[in-house]
Structures are given as structure tokens and as C-alpha cells.
Amino acid sequence: MGPNWLEVILRSIITLIVLFFLTKMLGRKQISQLSLFEYIIGIVVGGIAAEISTGVGQNFLNGMYSLLIWALIPVLLTYLSLKSKKVRDFLDGAPVVVIKDGKIQEDSLTKEKHTVDDLASLLRKKNAFNIADVEFAVLEPSGELNVLLKKEKQPITPKDIQLQVAPEKEPKTVISEGMILDEALGFTGYNRSWLKAELEKLNVALDNVFLGQVDAYGKLTVDIYDDKIQLPKSQERTLLLATLKKCQADLELFTLATKSKSASEMYQNNAQRLEK
Structure with a gap:
């Protein structure tokens, strides 16, 4: 005769506690991206469900009690973890x-x-x-390793070379499944006429655009339904950069060519402004 419902509940709770400490002993190497209880629950719930579905269990109702307990306890522990850091550190562990x-x-x-x-x-x-390139590394409760490289091994950023860059803003989706999103388009500062002109440059019909976005620099990027069509790459920013460099070079040339000191200083100052 199978155990009564109270015995099933007690067995489930005791088993859960034992498995939790056994998993703790195994360490984070076994957990990968799962938390301790997700790792345990994934194994046990599958085993209980298999036993119920195959009819091996002596009592179907007792199996359902056990399955319910295994499902409710993680919910309760998650709630306690949100309310208490000590509980969270005990259940999930702390970074090492x-x-x-x-x-x-x-x-x-x-x-x-x-x-x-x-x-x-x-x-x-x-x-x-x-390993000699690593300054600091911490093993997270999920088993993932986060790394801080030594300063001389980190990639150079604009701040490191004192380069001022424009703030990056998120792109606005202005076309979705062939429909123009006027509200989002308004945030970019452009209108439908500009958008249609940009689509003409790309030689793309509005109906064929699955997704269209405008970045902070006013560049339109589209994804079309027909992936076989090759879209021309925009050269506007490249051409603009080349023009600015040519202007800078001309100003530097004027600085050397003029005999006027004030004009030479003016050309030099403007050349430096263009370089920035």
C-alpha cells in the first residue's frame, strides 16, 4: 500500500533538502547556467512525471501530491530570496x-x-x-566566469586617447512590415518625403521593407522580405569624412602659403577645429 498524502509531502521535502546539500557539495561546475534549485527540479520533476505517466507508481494521487510539492517549494524559496539577501546567498550562493x-x-x-x-x-x-593578462576574475553563482583584464591588455577606448565622440542614441524603427510608423519617424526629425527619398536611393519599395530603422546620424537601414536582393551600401559618411579631411589639408596648405600672420593663425585654428 502506497504512503498517505502526509508521508508523501514529508518525503518530498526531505528529499529536496538532501538533494540541495548534495548539489552544494558538487560545486558550481555541475550547474552551468542553472541555479541550484533549477538543476535539482529539472531532474526530479522529470523523474516523478515519468513515473506517474508510465503507471509505475503505486498511487496516482500520491504522485500528484509529490509533483505539486516539488513545484510549489521553488516558488516559495524564490519569494523568500527576493525578501532576504541572506536566504538568497544561502540558496544561490555568493560570487567567488x-x-x-x-x-x-x-x-x-x-x-x-x-x-x-x-x-x-x-x-x-x-x-x-x-592567465597573466587577467587582473581580476569572479565565479558567479550561475557558474559563469567574469573577467577584468589588466589595464594594458584592455582595448583602447575614445576616453583613453581623449577623443570626444557624439553620444550614441538608440535607432528608431520607422518602418514595420511595410507600414510607416509616423510617431517614431517624428522623433527622428524627418518626414515621409525624406523617408521615401531614402528608399528611392536604395531602390527599395516600401511594401518590400520588413523593418526600417533610422540611427542617430540620420542613416536609414532596412531589412527587406526578399533576402536575395543586394542593397547598395551607403557611402555618405565616408564621403563626408573624406571631404572634411580635404578641407583640413587645404587650410594647412593655406597656412604655409600666406604671408599674413593673422591669416595664418586663422587657417591653423580652423584646421585644428576640423581635425577635432
């Missing part, structure tokens, strides 16, 4: 530093059941092929 100041933290690595080869593999996924 495995590289600090360029040095591997062997104790932390061993605690998380990771070898040096495992660490090297995770670093390669972050395009860090040389």
Missing part, C-alpha cells in the same frame, strides 16, 4: 573571486571543485588566453 591582483586564488578554486584546466577553459571563453 578566483583571480585577484593577477594571482590565482587556489583555495577558492579548490572549494568550487575547479581545476586550473577548468579555469583556463572558462577564461578562453572570455577571450583571455593568457
